[in-house]
Amino acid sequence: MEEIKLKIQGMSCESCAARIEKVLSKYEYIDTVNVNLLQEYAYLKLKEGYDIETIVDKIKKAGYEVPMKTSKFDIEGMSCQSCASRIEKVLNKNNFKDVNVNLLQNSLTVSFYEGYKTNSDVKRLVDKAGFSAEIKTDNKIANEKNITEYEKLKRDFIISAIFSIPLFSAMFFHMAGVHTILSNGYFQWALATVVQFYIGRRYYVNAYKSLRGGGANMDVLIALGTSAAYFYSIYHVLIGSDQLYFESSAVVITLILLGKLFEKRAKTRTTDAISKLMGLQAKKANVIKNGQTIETDIEDVMVGDKILVKPGEKIAVDGIIVEGSSSVDESMITGESMPVKKQVGDECIGSTINKNGSFVFEAKKIGEDTVLSQIVKLVEDAQSNKAPIQRLADKISSVFVPIVIAIAALTFVITYFVTKQFDRALLNSVSVLVIACPCSLGLATPTAIMVGSGKGAELGILIKSAEVLETANKIDAVILDKTGTITNGKPEVVDYKSEDADFLKVVSSIEKSSEHPLADAVVKEYEKNSSDFYKVEDFHSITGKGLSARINDDEYFIGNEKLMKENNIDVNVDIQKYQSQGNTVVLVGKNDKFYGYILIADKIKESSPKAVAKLKDDNIDVYMITGDSENTAKHIAEKANIDHVIAECLPKDKSDKLLDLKNQGKKVGMVGDGINDAPALAASDVGFSIGTGTDVAIEASDITIINGDLNKVHTAIRLSHRVIKTIKQNLFWAFFYNVIGIPIAAFGFLNPMIAGAAMAFSSVTVVTNSLRIKNFKEEK
Secondary structure, eight states: OEEEEEEOBOOOSHHHHHHHHHHHHTSTTEEEEEEETTTTEEEEEEOTTOOHHHHHHHHHHTTOBOOEEEEEEEEESOOSHHHHHHHHHHHHHTTOEEEEEETTTTEEEEEEEBTTBOHHHHHHHHHHTTOEEEEOOOHHHHHHHHHHHHHHHHHHHHHHHHHHHHHHHHHHHHHHTOOOGGGOHHHHHHHHHIIIIIITHHHHHHHHHHHHTTOOOHHHHHHHHHHHHHHHHHHHHHHTOOOOOHHHHHHHHHHHHHHHHHHHHHHHHHTHHHHHHHHTSOOEEEEEETTEEEEEEGGGOOTTOEEEEOTTOBOOSEEEEEEEOEEEEOHHHHOOOSOEEEOTTOEEOTTOEEOSOOEEEEEEEOGGGSHHHHHHHHHHHHHTSOOGGGHHHHHHHHHHHHHHHHHHHHHHHHHHHHHOOHHHHHHHHHHHHHHOOHHHHHHHHHHHHHHHHHHHHHTTEEEOOHHHHHHHTTOOEEEEEIIIIIBOSOOEEEEEEOSOTTHHHHHHHHHTTOOOHHHHHHHHHHHTTOOOOOOOEEEEEETTTEEEEEETTEEEEEEOHHHHHHTTOOOOSOHHHHHHTTOEEEEEEETTEEEEEEEEEOOBOTTHHHHHHHHHHTTOEEEEEOSSOHHHHHHHHHHHTOOEEEOSOOGGGHHHHHHHHHHTTOOEEEEEOSSTTHHHHHHSSEEEEEOOGGGOOGGGOSEEETTOOTHHHHHHHHHHHHHHHHHHHHHHHHHHHHHHHHHHHHTTOSOHHHHHHHHHHHHHHHHHHHHGGGGOOOOO
């Protein structure tokens, strides 16, 4: 009998608790159930053979929720991908969800039903598997930890080299027939012992932990191989033979340490993006309290604080300017090189740099809610995520070490049987153990993902996950929303006509109640000269057509031709003429008569035609989708160089049009503003959200383009091509290295020392190849 508890959300009264108890009591594996409404927990006694998913499903079907908790841990003791696979296997077996171990970051992300499992359970199981887990620390501490580990590796390598070089030299003296103190077996024994058990202790400790946890990793291979050479050499010393192999065990350990040293240094560089982003954060803020300006630590700033920003200073947090004006360098967030003018009412982004003027702003977002913190979190999440392409490497790594040990044992038996030479059989099997390297397999994907997502962040492209990068690589069709994506998203009144001098005042008074961008353009045009509005009654918004309202005793209709026809209003305007010029025609009716019209235009962005051309050059079909009329849409499409147009499309229909393309077998990317395009973004294979400043719609899309430049969509797709190409190169060399290296070692063509050097540098090669993504540049 097992006792567990489960957190349950959504209960409002005791009858809810009673209902859950009734539903669960029918499950044959539940002995007793007690639901505590106040604590929001269900306490269960379960018989052997229960299924937690069945229990959760029954609670959900009853109308309640069992919340999932996600925790992140720092893992110590991992040396290769088989270590990561072992931890994942253990946690998955114990009903944990979304288990993801990142070898590169030495981190674990895991989800579990709240109450049923705890962080302590995670730590206990990881410890049982032969490793240790601690709740994840912040980036600064993690970076300091990396530096400490690097320095320790460097120190151990120097010590190992000092004791190994004499042994390596002794091998040449022995071959030349020269006898010195270096040739003395006991002297070599003493030198090798320091390397084997002081420097090499990490391999024995990690190998023991791995075997205790029921698995086997790279450390097992190194410990087995070097121990065989070391102890066989001791046997020869004791019987008086000069056939010693101390140099093999010592030099192998030294070379592997050198490889780990280079690998640690290279791996640290893959996290440069996050370190740079964190380094951009402001440290202090000039908070105004009781008329005085007090310098305050950034951690102590509260929402609502008034903060003074002087010329040249960093803006502390996100907020709204309430006094003064200036120009702000937002390039670190948006990639835009030109300073942006700011005045009262404008938003300012934390960590961007004030140029010349000074101003006061009110803090609106602090801590983890700021744009910079959101960007850091997004990059971290993407870097700790696994791409589907990594699954093959994970499967191989999980069985790699046992297979290698079996091959080494077989090599020893066959070589000894054929040659009758124990020494040769031993050296060949040691070479097999040492040459095999699951590390390069484990590093192939995450290193490329980390550097790629970091490079994206530098370019103002925020990528949500590794899976998104892999999917973006396959995109062959892109749908662009018109307003705010191809165009500036700031419609302006071009012209208006009516016989009534109060026409604009009447229309503006009604449009003031609407949230439509076109309405905003009309109101802004009127407010240039006046702020006096009529009182409006019976306001109604009519989806896809326009709106209606009353002023005094007159009823007005504002919208498109459909709305006019429905209300029997004859329109005497050449609508097609104005639409073909790229204008949106807003028609206005008064009672049953035509009252006038307004022409509104939204200019296309300067970057749009070039961005579309780049996509087409890469054989990507480009579509424009809009609610505008056919004529207006075609005019904009022609200017933007777009061949395929989907016009007069309501927001709710956009996802249907997108699914039609997917049904044709296309991989579709949807580019929109992340708000009214949310359904289409969700339905696409990859959703690109065009965000600007603090309006970054991180949650609404797979990839967020911070500065709204359409060229970045093409850059993101090119970056995905580069990352996936690099991953495939890494996996090829990792597989090729092992497939070729192990047979060569088995046939006796590799000395253990050369095998050790090759193994050590295979991982360095993979990481270095991934670092080449840092050289990726945008097309001009």
